[in-house]
Amino acid sequence: MKKDPIRVAVTGAAGNIGYALLFRIASGQMFGPDQPVALNLIEIEPAMAALAGVAMELDDCAFPLLEEIVQTSDLNVGFKDCDWALLVGSVPRKAGMERADLLGINGKIFVGQGKAINDHAKRSCRVLVVGNPCNTNCLIAMRSAPDIPDKQFFAMTRLDENRAKTQLALKAGVKVKDVTELCVWGNHSPSMFPDFYNAKINRQSAAKVIADESWLKETFVPTVGTRGAAIIKARGASSAASAANAVVDTVSDLIKPTRGGYHSVCVISSGEYGVPEGIITSMPIRVDAVGNWRVVEGIKLNDYAREKIAASNAELVEERSVAFGQLGLSI
Ligand SMILES: NC(=O)C1=CN([C@@H]2O[C@H](COP(=O)(O)OP(=O)(O)OC[C@H]3O[C@@H](n4cnc5c(N)ncnc54)[C@H](O)[C@@H]3O)[C@@H](O)[C@H]2O)C=CC1
Ligand SMILES: O=C([O-])CC(=O)C(=O)O
Numbered sequence: 001m002k003k004d005p006i007r008v009a010v011t012g013a014a015g016n017i018g019y020a021l022l023f024r025i026a027s028g029q030m031f032g033p034d035q036p037v038a039l040n041l042i043e044i045e046p047a048m049a050a051l052a053g054v055a056m057e058l059d060d061c062a063f064p065l066l067e068e069i070v071q072t073s074d075l076n077v078g079f080k081d082c083d084w085a086l087l088v089g090s091v092p093r094k095a096g097m098e099r100a101d102l103l104g105i106n107g108k109i110f111v112g113q114g115k116a117i118n119d120h121a122k123r124s125c126r127v128l129v130v131g132n133p134c135n136t137n138c139l140i141a142m143r144s145a146p147d148i149p150d151k152q153f154f155a156m157t158r159l160d161e162n163r164a165k166t167q168l169a170l171k172a173g174v175k176v177k178d179v180t181e182l183c184v185w186g187n188h189s190p191s192m193f194p195d196f197y198n199a200k201i202n203r204q205s206a207a208k209v210i211a212d213e214s215w216l217k218e219t220f221v222p223t224v225g226t227r228g229a230a231i232i233k234a235r236g237a238s239s240a241a242s243a244a245n246a247v248v249d250t251v252s253d254l255i256k257p258t259r260g261g262y263h264s265v266c267v268i269s270s271g272e273y274g275v276p277e278g279i280i281t282s283m284p285i286r287v288d289a290v291g292n293w294r295v296v297e298g299i300k301l302n303d304y305a306r307e308k309i310a311a312s313n314a315e316l317v318e319e320r321s322v323a324f325g326q327l328g329l330s331i
Contacts, residue, residue, distance in 0.1 A: 005036040005067045009082040009121070011113065012089025013041035014051040016237060017130065020244035021088070026058055026066040030248050031255065038068040042078035042089065075116035082121045086247060087113055087141060090131030092238040095229070099132040099189055100319055107323045110137045114144025123148065128250060129155045130243065134188050135266050136319040138280045142268065143329055151293070154254070155266035157192065157282040159239065159246035160184040164194035164224045168206050171215070178202050181261035183284040183299070186312025187319070188266065190225035192282065193308035198299055200261070217304075254293065258286040262296045273301065273309070278331075279316045 008025055012018050018041075024030060025037055039058070043051045048071070055069050072078045079085060090106040093099055109131070117125060125148060129138035138155035142148075161184050169176040182199040186192045196216045199206040207216060223230075231239045253263050262284035269275040272283060272295045284296040301309065324331050 003035055005038040006031050006084065007038045007040060007082045009040040009042060009079050009085045011042040011078070011085075011087050012131065013039075014043050014047045014054050015088065016092075016240035017088045017243050017247070019054060020241045021086070021247055022054065022058060023061065023063075024244065024248050026061065026063040028063075028065050030251050032252075033065075036065050036067045038070070039066065040070040040072070040078050040080070040082055042075065043071075043073055044089070045073045048073055075113060076120050079113075079116045079120045079125075082117075082125055084251065085113075085117050085121060085125055085127045086130065086251075087127060087137070088130045088247075090137070093132065093232070095232050099134075099228075100136075100315075102132050103136060103319060103323050104326060106131055106133070106137060107140055107327060110140040111144045111327060114141035117141070118145035118147050121148070124152070126152045126254070127154065128247065129153070130247060132188070133319060135280045135282075135316055136323050138266065139268075139320060140323060140327065140329070142280070150268045153268065153280065154250065155188065155280050155282075156243075156246060156250055157184045157188050157264045157266055158250040158253075159243055160188060160192055160194065160224060160227075160282075161264040162242070162246055162249065163227045164196075164199075164220075167220055167223055168196065168199060168201065168210065171212075171220070172201050172206070172209050174201055179206065181284075182206075182264070183262060184224070184264040184282050185305075185309045186282055187316050188282070189312070189315060190222070190229075191308075191312040191315050192225050193305065193312055194221060194224045195299075195301075195305055196220060197302060197305060221308075254285075254287060255291065256287065257289050257291075262286050265293070267293070267295070269313075272297070273299075274306070275309070275313050276317055279313060279320060281313055281316055
């Protein structure tokens with residue numbers, strides 16, 4: 001039986017991440033090899049000519065699953081009837097900046113986008129925010145879309161999880177697929193905590209397998225936390241292909257039951273593990289057989305882990321207060 005297409009709105013579609021992402025959605029890597037898709041490509045007016053070029057290239061791939069391409073700078077058109085909204089469009093940081101420095105520049109974008117999603121997207125629309133600072137931008141979009149359930153808003157820390165897995169695999173001399181249950185907690189910022197105690201290498205605690213706590217605390221944690229800056233320094237531009245890859249991983253894992261452990265996704269907190277309520281923070285997520293996600297319970301966190309997670313979440317509480325103050329939103 002023919003399936004209806006999944007309509008995916010992508011903002012910043014002519015940008016670097018957009019260019020690495022759209023072709024993977026259209027080829028079936030995000031939603032599966034027998035699932036048609038329609039792409040609503042959203043850009044700001046000055047980038048519409050570049051967007052037309054990207055759309056021409058999508059046409060030239062003759063993807064069998066790609067049923068429609070909409071190109072627009074009108075958010076009301078762009079989010080109309082979408083099933084997924086991938087909010088990538090925003091300014092990336094440059095060398096020497098922290099992602100939070102983008103709050104004043106990017107935060108307001110997410111008010112208008114949230115409102116347009118509220119008014120035009122399907123009620124079942126799920127929203128993944130990539131544009132930085134992604135946790136707080138996601139919170140802004142969520143609060144601007146009161147008719148869409150909070151549980152349908154996500155921000156991305158899967159790139160951090162993937163980075164962390166590779167660093168542990170390299171250190172332990174194992175394959176990256178042997179590293180599982182790696183949750184990155186907190187903010188997508190240098191304060192994030194990649195939990196090496198509960199991560200597994202071939203089903204044993206990564207901390208036990210690596211048996212070098214000072215490397216884990218003093219090298220591994222900061223390497224993961226500052227990997228984005230290291231990429232900017234090396235490439236002269238922020239991660240794009242690996243970020244797009246993480247978008248594909250995040251969405252494809254949110255639409256199917258989780259096998260094995262869990263994945264890192266930033267979701268709305270309702271106080272799990274003592275996390276402050278009402279922030280969008282990264283936690284370990286599992287998806288059940290009918291497609292609902294939940295935060296995995298019962299993970300044992302030692303004092304060091306709790307302290308790191310609390311510090312990262314305190315940063316998110318502070319970001320929320322600054323952003324909401326600037327935007328006139330009430331906490
Ligand atoms: N959460 C994560 O793990 C990661 C997040 N990022 C963030 O993703 C964002 C995008 O990065 P790139 O694609 O490399 O940047 P880019 O500068 O190459 O592309 C951004 C695109 O967004 C468009 N744009 C700007 N304002 C817009 C608006 N209001 N509506 C629609 N489109 C708009 C621009 O015209 C541009 O084409 C940045 O904020 C970056 O920091 C990047 C890597 C990883
Ligand atoms: O570091 C940046 O600005 C881009 C980003 O979020 C990442 O690569 O993790």
